Amino acid sequence: MEKTTLTSEKCLPCEGGVSPLTREDARPLMNDVLGWDLRDDAKEISRTVKRKDFVDALAFVSAVGAIAEEEGHHPDIDIRYSRVTLRLSTHAIKGLSRNDFILAAKINALLDSDKN
C-alpha cells in the first residue's frame, strides 16, 4: 500500500461553500487513518483511544490539542477516565472534509510515535 501523504499536508481554512465528502469519497481515505470509524451518515470520523490512566489520558489530550491548534482544526474530545474519544467533522460544511483526515492521520502518527 502506498504510504499516506496526509501527514505531510496542512489543514486548509474551510469557510463553507464546498460540498462535504460523500461516503464514496471518504472510503479510500479511511485506509489512511487506521483505527478511525466512519459514521453511518459519513458526516464524522471517530476514534477511541485507551490510555494507562486518567493522567495519561489528559497528557494525550494535551498533545492532540497542540496538533489541533497548529492545524486550526479541533476535534470534539470526550474523556472517560483513561478512555478518550475523538470526533472529527468540518462544521462549516456539516460533514467531512480532507482536513478531518489530515488531522486524523497526524493524531495516528502521534500514537505511533508513543509506541516507539
Next chain:
Amino acid sequence: MEKTTLTSEKCLPCEGGVSPLTREDARPLMNDVLGWDLRDDAKEISRTVKRKDFVDALAFVSAVGAIAEEEGHHPDIDIRYSRVTLRLSTHAIKGLSRNDFILAAKINALLDSDKN
C-alpha cells in the same frame, strides 16, 4: 447563607455498598455548588463552562484534572472547542455521593479564583 464547607473536605474512597443520595438528599447540597445542574434522575450533576478559546479550554481541563487526580475522583469531560462540560457521578454506587459535591465545589473554587 452559611459558607459551604465542601471545599475543606476530601473525597473518601467509595467502593460501593452504600446507597446513592436521593433527590431530597441532593437538593440542599445543590445550593453549595452554584452553576451545576442536577439530572432529573438525580444520578449525576453537570456543569458546562465556556472559556475564551480551545487553548483556554484545555488549560481549564488540565487544572480540573489536577484536582480530580488529587481527590481520586474523576469527572467525565467533554470538550467542544471552547466549551467544556463536566459530569460527576459515583460509578461504584451508580449515583451521587458526597464526593461529587466536594469535587464540584472545588472546581467552582477554581473558577472563582480565575476571576480574581
